[in-house]
Amino acid sequence: MLSQWGFVLILSAIAVIIPVAAIVLGHFLGPRRPDPVKNETYESGVETIGDTWVQFRAQYYLIGLIFLIFDVEVIFLFPIAVAYADLSFFSVIAAATFVLILILGLFLEWRKGALEWN
């Protein structure tokens, strides 16, 4: 099994080398005529006003938090799914209760308006 991960390691190295090689090749093959106007931020021809990294909607944080909760839940569900055949009926009920609590959580978020996007 460890040697299987060796394949993944080698593939990840190749998967990094390919884009890096392509970008380096493109860098040297293409023309290089830098120009202060060309290197400016593109904004449909208008000069940029102010900083780009400004405050943004808090909604994105909420989505991120809800995602985190569900992603952790999924991580718990995968081992249950793999060991499912060996589980007794009552441990499945326990796992189902766990999913049910999360469904209730989703409905609570829904009621609280965390899923509204306006």
Next chain:
Amino acid sequence: MNWSDALIQFQYDLGAPQELSWLIEGITYFIGAFILANAALVLALLLIWITRKVVSRIQDRIGPNRVGRYGLFQTVADAVKLLSKEDITPSTADKVSYLIAPVLAVMGVLMALAVIPFGAGLVGADLNVGVLYLVALGSIGIMAALMAGWGSNNKYALLAGFRVVAQLLSYEIPMVLAMLAPVLLVGTMSMQGISQAQSLYLGPINLGLGWFIFLLPGAFLIYFISALAEAEQTPFDLLEAESELIAGFHIEYSGMKFAMFFLAQFLNSFFLGAIAVVLFLGGWQGPFAGQIPLLGPIYFLAKTFFVYVVIQWVKGTFPRVRVDQMMSFAWKVLVPLVLALILAQMIIMKLPTPMWLNYILVLVANLAVVVAVLNILGKYFQREQVRSKRAFEPKSLIGVMQPARPASGD
């Protein structure tokens, strides 16, 4: 027989010393990984050509037909053109994340190749956590898009970067939960194990038609819709909505860096289709695939290209959704439905009733989900149709229009 074992044996037969087994194994894996990654690059050229041909046929055009036969070399010409473009880095950009983002985007996609089984012994690494590995790789793509949006120091790019996070995170949940359904059925996360479980024996002959889509159509539908969103394909291509965000998070990228994002996107939609094939459409299974091993990869590629063409078909047919509709569709329709589906499947499969009855109950639950999703989508598109008719063809609605009521009060 596994391809790596065969290759290692071949090297020993050539006279390689036994004590250097780690080196032999390394060389074998390097050859495999090198061929796989480069085949993916060639595949990307083909995929872009297919997309352009399919979409242009839908739009009643011919599409690329000048370079090479049927325009097959158009993408190669485009790649050469991109190679000769100037490599511009905006002076205000955050250099580190700006440069790492395209590399990460391609890396996250290419690494998915490791666990995709092309045939009976043809899988790069048959990891016992294959499905989880693919889920983990999905996050690298999100990272890359966010880093590109943030690093470009451009307001359009930053907006698109936030949208990437919101959209991809939202659709990741239903996708992963739908991927859980076959895992729950088979009891393994190994992609090869899931492929093998979808055989159907008629006596001693493997028909290879025990595909999970016949048992889990609801999970497949939810996976497919979420995969469209994950692949940033048209009903959900808000990340690069040209009319709103110019080009999305890769607006500041030019030349080969832009090409890397382009490559990653096309390969990503192909691999999401390949995962759908492995999990729901039987992988390399098919009639006589057990007797003739060569048929396995042929079946697999045929199915994957079919799914890819369907994705392009959807792309050419459906209008883009609004960002709030997209978010509420993920959280208010797909997530509750897929959670209920997983819950139902978990409980039904443990019921003390006979196994065939359990399977029928799971199928009924899945069909209910299919009906619910299609119903909601149908209602949505009907509403959109009426709205666009009001906007563009007021005459067609004259029959249902009410005469204006006289204003009260004056």
